[in-house]
Amino acid sequence: MKSRLDFTRLAELDRQFCEFAKLHRDATPRCGWVKTVRLALGMSSTALAARTGMTAQGVRQLEHAEENGSISLKTLAKLADGLDCEVHYILLPRSSLLDLVLKQSKEIHGSQLPTSLNGTTEKILDSEALSALSALLANVNKRGFWL
Structure with missing residues (x-):
C-alpha cells in the first residue's frame, strides 16, 4: 500500500x-480479562484448559502473562475462544x-x-x-x- x-x-x-x-482507558481488570471472565462464568482453570487443549497450570500461567502484559494476541485469542469471547485489538490515539x-x-x-x-x-x-x-x-x- x-x-x-x-x-x-x-x-x-x-x-x-x-x-x-468514550470507554474507560483503564477499564482492564487488575487480574486481566481472561481470569475475570472465567471466574464470572464460574469456570475453573481446568475447564478452560480442556476447552483450549492446554493444562490448567498453562492457563493460570497465561492469565498471569495477560495480567503483566506479556501475552501474545494469538494466545489471548485462543483463551478468548475457549471462553466463547472475541478479542478486539485497537490502537487508540x-x-x-x-x-x-x-x-x-x-x-x-x-x-x-x-x-x-x-x-x-x-x-x-x-x-x-x-x-x-x-x-x-x-x-x-x-x-x-x-x-
Whole structure:
C-alpha cells in the first residue's frame, strides 16, 4: 500500500476513535480479562484448559502473562475462544490523528494554518477545509515526514 496522507480517511478514523475514547482507558481488570471472565462464568482453570487443549497450570500461567502484559494476541485469542469471547485489538490515539499531522507539519515547516483552518479538528473536518489543508501540506516530503 502506498504511504500518503489522506485527510478524509484521517477525519473518518478520528470520528470512529471518538466512540472508543468514550470507554474507560483503564477499564482492564487488575487480574486481566481472561481470569475475570472465567471466574464470572464460574469456570475453573481446568475447564478452560480442556476447552483450549492446554493444562490448567498453562492457563493460570497465561492469565498471569495477560495480567503483566506479556501475552501474545494469538494466545489471548485462543483463551478468548475457549471462553466463547472475541478479542478486539485497537490502537487508540492519545489525540486526534489530524492534530498529530498538523503538529508534525508545523514542526517541519514552522508555518501556521490559514485562518479558515484555525480551531478544533471538528471544525476542520468539512470537505472545503480538508482541501485547503491538503493544499497546505502538498509540499511536505512524505517520505521524511515522520522521521
